[in-house]
Amino acid sequence: MSYSIVTVSRQFGSGGRSIAHGVADRLGWEYYDKAIIDDVAMETGFSKEFIAAKGEEAPGKTVFSYGFETQGVPGVMNGMTTHDYLWSVQRKIIKDIAESGKKCVIVGRSADYILREMDGVLNVYISADMDFRINRVLTKYGDSEIKIEKRLSDKDKKRAANHKHFTDLQWGFAPNYDLCLSSSQLGIERCIDIICKIVEEG
Amino acid sequence: MSYSIVTVSRQFGSGGRSIAHGVADRLGWEYYDKAIIDDVAMETGFSKEFIAAKGEEAPGKTVFSYGFETQGVPGVMNGMTTHDYLWSVQRKIIKDIAESGKKCVIVGRSADYILREMDGVLNVYISADMDFRINRVLTKYGDSEIKIEKRLSDKDKKRAANHKHFTDLQWGFAPNYDLCLSSSQLGIERCIDIICKIVEEG
Secondary structure: OOOEEEEEEOOOOHHHHHHHHHHHHHHHOOEOOHHHHHHHHHHHOOOOOHHHOOOOOOOOOOHHHOOOEEOOOEEEEEEEHHHHHHHHHHHHEEEEHHOOOOOOOOOOOOHHHHOOOOOEEEEEEOOOOOOHHHHHHHHHHHOOOOOHHHHHHHHHHHHHHHHHHOOOOOOHHHHHHOOOEHHHHHHHHHHHHHHHHHHHOO | OOEEEEEEEEOOOOOOOHHHHHHHHHOOOEEEHHHHHHHHHHOOOOOOHHHHHHOOOOOOOOOOOHEEEEEOEOOOEOOOHHHHHHHHHHHHHHHHHOOOOOOEEEEEOHHHOOOOOOOOEEEEEEEEOOHHHHHHHHHHHHOOOOOOOHHHHHHHHHHHHHHHHHHHHOOOEHHHHOOOOOOHOHHOOOOHHHHHHHHOOO
16 A cells, blocks of 8 residues: 555544654655644635634534624525534545645544545544643643643543534544554654554555 | 553454464464463353353343353352353453463453553554455355344444443543554554564563
């Protein structure tokens, strides 16, 4: 198998984003994450902040709470909710990147599902144990009023619900990925090594 | 991390057993699978066939259907169902093996959960896509009256239900393992390579 894309799904605080960055750096490939959000923002006119906050969270029961209107109907655009519309735009951008033949690492955004029909895609999932994640999130983002365990579990639930909503697949279920690694058990550097070796060996 | 035990959980037809065997061979470690069944059989007097059939299947709602009696109470032994009793015996044997310091690979039997408090255990889960599994099962075990897709999904469901019953954990959920590999994507030999390299590097 000649790989040209690595998708990385990850638990919040697992270091999945750092691993994805490390893989892209080592392979000399493009890295997509916030860059996708920026592209979406430019194409849709949605504010970057809105997309950064909503891009990977679960669709709410209503979109009224998002607090903006499009085409006169609160939270509905072309008959879709804003969340569904955002998904469709992200999906298009990810497909365009993949079809351009650009070798790249894509973090999150259910890219594994979006590119499921393509050859040469390695789908990776990164998890880590609770202590590792707590330590990493507190070091990286600092403490907040919400208990750290709750922040982690809320984020996991939102990502899982979002993935389920758009793909009907269970987020984090091993058979849905090619490779799942525990960064707390194996270490960030070794996760990068394992992924790069698979890609390089083809 | 200095590893002394590798546990291998696997989807039926994924080649997980062959991978476990390959890892044990390459590392020069003991391999436990049917050997555990034999030990259980000897210790309990249960027939080998009964244990082979029931050892990894889901606990039924009643044990009457197992068709034998112990201590005059059908399917109940020392206040436990035969299935729970079998679990407790398997658990004891796996713990004894681990505590003996013997370096080994253990397939199935929820050994990952049983040894969760021990250091030096690498927990691996092997999956594969449907075509790969169908092909492997038909080649290895031949066809039967039951449709192959149903055989695979029944077996998965039974293993998952069994694991959930005894561990309260979701079978196949990536964060419950250190390493999950798709044998259909990566190939049997490469799965062996990846696991052995992690163990050898420590």
